[in-house]
Amino acid sequence: MAEKEFWRWPEYRHTTPGINWREGKVISAGVDIGSVSSKTAIMVDGEMFAQSAMRTGSSSPDSAERTMNWALEDTGMTLKDIHYIVGTGYGRVNVPFAHKAITEIACHARGANYVWGPTVRTVLDMGGQDCKAIRCDERGKVQNFLMNDKCAAGTGRGMEVFADLLSVPIEEVGELSFTVDEEPPPVSSTCVVFAKSEAVGMLRSGWSKEKVLAAYCRAMAHRVVDLLNRVGVEKDFVITGGIAKNIGIVQRIEKELGIKALKPDKWRSDPRFDPMLAGAMGAALFAKALYERSKGQG
Template identity: 70%
Template sequence: MAEEYWRWKEYNWHSPDIDWKQAESVTAGVDVGSVSSQAVIMTDGQLFAYSNMRTGSDSPDSARNAMNWAMEETGMTLEDVQYVVGTGYGRVNVPFAKRPITEIACHARGANWMYGPGVRTVLDMGGQDCKAIHCDERGKVTNFLMNDKCAAGTGRGMEVFADLLSVSIEEVGDMSFDVEEEPEPVSSTCVVFAKSEATSLLREGWPKSKVLAAYCSAMAHRVFTLLERIGVEKDFAITGGIAKNSGVVKRLEQEIGFEALKPKHDTQIAGALGGALFAKALLEKERKK
């Protein structure tokens, strides 16, 4: 079988220091996205465990797999989790979730926890869409914009390019800087057209790194025009898989004129993390009644 250059690493993690049995609240967020699914488990508002894997063709299965993988080796079962929030494209298809919450609210809340209350602008570059969000110091959404009409500026587009150029998706960003001078961005923002354009550039003899540079800068610009509409206020944070792609992030930072906050956690779990935080708040609200 041909090598799958687009495939990124799936993994799970849990904190060895937390004894979840002592916790008053055990809540979870499951983010079933278009490309990847994450589950995050929190105990008393602390990050306890998470997993990150590809979404399969079946949303309920993907949700169950992600959740089971996050709970692996922790001794926890689904019954021990008191409140589960589903989010992402497949949010209504998480069978064990008490309620679905839109990923826009979850990403803002997750970024607020991950990066601190100073975050005002969150850019989520996901698998199949791109969201620009403004939030207040509590992580509450104050303004948002979502582009899910096309795949330009998303992880799926980057996967297509990794595959076309036979470059591992994790190396795309760094390789795109391996150029003598920055080429003109590819002219089309559409992934399908950009791929055709890139193919012609390769036939003209462009090295892979130069083609990647041209694509990354087109992607950064595309996302920037989206951000421009709501404005970029400091602090600025990026979530989602593309936050790990330096080729897009650095070019975007240049356009904006300042840097994004450096991630302390995996940027892909922000949505599920926000879901787990909402789950905690909703659980407390329920208990008060």
């Protein structure tokens, strides 16, 4: 029997019920090829219609095709029906069918504006291998952004490594990290490889895995709060990217900042608002704007 892969987050596709895409005027799509996950958002007249999220493979063009085809599955729509496609994310220049590539920083701000509305001013994108703090206006246009050269610590990939090390399914990490009597001091290493060996030492000295998770979540939160404080946090504040689904990180960031994130659980009741797809959604909205402009309607 194959060993359970605790790091493996659920890949999924979803179609919004009740939309007849054939009646849509503009069908646009965003394809976000990240270092860890690949996402597609297909919109009909600027509303989410179909989406998928899956693991990025070794080839960006293949990953782009797989996530797009999966999003299209069972919709009756084909690639040819989509008027305009924007690629974004680390692999944005390797989306073979994209008409244009746009940086994920602009796409996450625009996507956050779609998911949470025009009151969003600060977006923290916690991706697979890096984090970006973004300030935007009421239209979701970037005013200021900040990234740094820190590597995979404090990101999705780091969380995968810890889930695997501690044999905890990655979706349960957040909840489990709160089942400690007392919040432990954060893991001190900024490098995932060192943090992992630090965690092994903690386990050996008798720490429970819950306590180690708490220490790691706290370290991740602390690291991104530095980034946020430099860019300046103005409300409303939201978190995008896969880590936005980890309550253990989200609540620790809120606590350290002293500011609550806007409706971090919106996606649980409605998958259209999955924060992991914010970049793909922003790309789809830019695609719509670019198509309309090319037709002289914008």
